[in-house]
Amino acid sequence: MTNDMKIAVLIDADNVSDKYIKYIFDEISNLGVPTYKRIYGDWTKPQLASWKTVLLNYSITPIQQYSYTTGKNATDAALIIDAMDILYSHNVDGFCIVSSDSDFTRLATRLREAGMYVVGMGEKKTPTPFITACEKFKYLEVLASDTADAVDITGQNGKHGTSKENMASKKELIQSLKTIINESSDEDGWANLGEVGSRLNNRYPDFDTRNYGHTKLRPLLLSLNQFEIEARRNSKSQNAHYVVKNKVK
Incomplete structure (x- = not known):
C-alpha cells in the first residue's frame, strides 16, 4: 500500500x-x-x-x-x-x-x-x-x-474512557506481541520492528497505536515495559531501523 x-x-x-x-x-x-x-x-x-x-x-x-x-x-x-x-x-x-x-x-x-x-x-x-x-x-x-484518554489501557477505574469490547486489551496485546516477536526473531531474539507492526496489523484489523494513546508503535512498546528496543544502522546507510525483543525476566 x-x-x-x-x-x-x-x-x-x-x-x-x-x-x-x-x-x-x-x-x-x-x-x-x-x-x-x-x-x-x-x-x-x-x-x-x-x-x-x-x-x-x-x-x-x-x-x-x-x-x-x-x-x-x-x-x-x-x-x-x-x-x-x-x-x-x-x-x-x-x-x-x-x-x-x-x-x-x-x-x-x-x-x-x-x-x-x-x-x-x-x-x-x-x-x-x-x-x-x-x-x-x-x-x-x-x-x-488522538489523545491518551481515547482508550483505557491502565486496567484501572480511572478517568480514562473504556475500551471497546473487541479491541485488544493491554494484556492480550502484550501476549500477541511476544508471540509475534518469537515467531519472527533471529537466533538472538531480535525482530524487525516494522515486520512486528505489519503482523500485528494483520492479526487485528482495528489495531491503531492511537487506540492506546500513542502515535507510533515504538513508544507504545516502550510504555508496556515488556520489550527491549534498539536502533541499528546499516554500514552503507545512515538511516536507522529498529529491532525489538522480549525482555527476559
Missing part, C-alpha cells in the same frame, strides 16, 4: 455524525487520494440538515435515497450498488466505507476478494463482523481525540 492510492470514500450519513468529517479526510490523506467522495442518505430528513455546509466545504456528492419502506434501509442498498459499479470501473485501488453498520460486512468482504484495499471507519459501537471484514478499521472517536 502506498500513499498515492486512488480511494473511493463512501459515507453512510444515517450512521455517522458530520462532526467527524475533518478527521475522516485527514486520515484518508495518509492513505491516498479520494477520487470518489459520496455520501448517502434521505436528505429530506431534518436530522441530516447539519451536513449541508460540510458537503460544500469538502466537495462531497450527496446521493439522495428515499426511505420507501419502514424497516428497510434503502441507503445501504444505494451505497452497495455504487460500490460495485465503482469496483467494475477499475478506476480505484481501494475503498473507505464510513459507517457503524454491520450491513456492510459482505460488501467489505466482496471488495477484498476483488483485490481492493478496504479501510472501514466507524464509532466504537461498530459490530465486530464489519471490523474484521475490513483490512484496516479506524475508530472515529480515536481519530477525533
Whole structure:
C-alpha cells in the first residue's frame, strides 16, 4: 500500500455524525487520494440538515435515497450498488466505507476478494463482523481525540474512557506481541520492528497505536515495559531501523 492510492470514500450519513468529517479526510490523506467522495442518505430528513455546509466545504456528492419502506434501509442498498459499479470501473485501488453498520460486512468482504484495499471507519459501537471484514478499521472517536484518554489501557477505574469490547486489551496485546516477536526473531531474539507492526496489523484489523494513546508503535512498546528496543544502522546507510525483543525476566 502506498500513499498515492486512488480511494473511493463512501459515507453512510444515517450512521455517522458530520462532526467527524475533518478527521475522516485527514486520515484518508495518509492513505491516498479520494477520487470518489459520496455520501448517502434521505436528505429530506431534518436530522441530516447539519451536513449541508460540510458537503460544500469538502466537495462531497450527496446521493439522495428515499426511505420507501419502514424497516428497510434503502441507503445501504444505494451505497452497495455504487460500490460495485465503482469496483467494475477499475478506476480505484481501494475503498473507505464510513459507517457503524454491520450491513456492510459482505460488501467489505466482496471488495477484498476483488483485490481492493478496504479501510472501514466507524464509532466504537461498530459490530465486530464489519471490523474484521475490513483490512484496516479506524475508530472515529480515536481519530477525533488522538489523545491518551481515547482508550483505557491502565486496567484501572480511572478517568480514562473504556475500551471497546473487541479491541485488544493491554494484556492480550502484550501476549500477541511476544508471540509475534518469537515467531519472527533471529537466533538472538531480535525482530524487525516494522515486520512486528505489519503482523500485528494483520492479526487485528482495528489495531491503531492511537487506540492506546500513542502515535507510533515504538513508544507504545516502550510504555508496556515488556520489550527491549534498539536502533541499528546499516554500514552503507545512515538511516536507522529498529529491532525489538522480549525482555527476559
